[in-house]
Amino acid sequence: GNRITVPLVSEVQIAQLRFPVPKGVLRIHFIEAQDLQGKDTYLKGLVKGKSDPYGIIRVGNQIFQSRVIKENLSPKWNEVYEALVYEHPGQELEIELFDEDPDKDDFLGSLMIDLIEVEKERLLDEWFTLDEVPKGKLHLRLEWLTLMPNVSNLDKVLTDIKADKDQANDGLSSALLILYLDSARNLPSGKKISSNPNPVVQMSVGHKAQESKIRYKTNEPVWEENFTFFIHNPKRQDLEVEVRDEQHQCSLGNLKVPLSQLLTSEDMTVSQRFQLSNSGPNSTIKMKIALRVLHLEKR
Template sequence: GVVRVHVLEAEDLKAMDTVMMGLGKGKSDPYTVLMVGNQRFRTKTIKETLNPKWNEVYEFVVHEAPGQQLEVELYDEDTDKDDFMGRFSLDFGVVKQEKVIDKWYTLQQIEKGKIHLKLQWLSLQTDHELLKEPTGGCACAMLAIYLDSASNLPKDLNELSQLDKHGKHPKEMKLTRRQNNPNSYVKFSVGQQSQKSKVMLAEKKNSLGTLTLPLMRLLNASDLTLDQCFQLERSGSNSQLKMKAILR
């Protein structure tokens, strides 16, 4: 499933920036860090307050609930080193059971402070009729891409460029082995967001081909899933990318 986390506000935080000679009350410049495995998000910093209001929303893909945990940490932003302001953790199994939790959480490993979060459990569905226009910057669906392999990619990029000009076909290669210093990857882009796959095989840092997959094809596909080989553009005559695309 997907957990939507609303980071609303915090209050009664510890003053980390002390005032000289004891004149006036100390303040902090707090921000929140949310972590689930290797997924990490950070809120904006609210200047000079012990009761910040963020009203920000983040979403995490959860594979195991119970099992995976949300780790929340607060910091005071500083010019040299940011100061720790407390933390707490929550197992997503609780969110899955309750569906919606709107609660103040007391910060741990610090003398004082609490944070207000709203958490929603969103189940993944296969009915496209349930898809709605996104509101408030939230996602309306999740796109999962499972890369399998690439085949018959161009062997020589310079040769590819020259032969394309003359309407000829370049030599092709199969990606069948790992190399010592890999730097090839697949880059995904949806709207303004992009993501790279893990580095697997070594080639020059140039494009070996492109693929454009309209999401409308997924909406019309059985079970909102496409599992096949896709012909690459601006590549070899038989260059293909095998992958599985799932919309939920």
């Protein structure tokens, strides 16, 4: 008879789905604008006023909003955002400027930049003419950062972003932490004896925290979820993980991984069952974690 062959999904493809590594990181220096339209009018329109401009910046599903600068047609924001870029053809950086108003914010122009172009150039620092409006331009500095699986550039990167002892959590990123949360085993039971907990995992690095989905009535939860954290300085920051029982709001165990440990691991990756502290005697959590140094290559 006729055989229908089903192509098997390769181990490699599964590994990539389970551990998606971004193609790059886009660092957006949202610097200043000039010659924007004055949208606020006074005295029944006789006096042309200023605008209170701000920007909305989008890359994929990541959205950033700048602060508002009052009464200024040449605002200087000097803000920086960092966005993950995955393998998407035609992915764009999309920017819209608005004038903040009590009722409805007025549109001051937009800009679309093809990320393929930024990736090719590595660094773009220029004034862009705003679209869909008669006047106005926007000054951006865009850096395409590649993800390096080794520490050779880390010290230079730390110097470049002025990584500082005092603000281990603030400022630009030198690295990306990619985390695959697989599962946990032998979690202690919830408050009621013999009842299974509803485990949820809270992960944090410095001020940045993320949370897994809740799994119900199990001490063997399987999550299979991916997370990423921007890291300012992996030499002095820790990944903190806590498993909590969502039902009784109590801790089922925790774990601290100094990121410096990853700097010395092969491929800057660790994949293992970690023993949980303050938990049952054989309570473990299975994770794969990797660091990638964010490097601005010269063209």
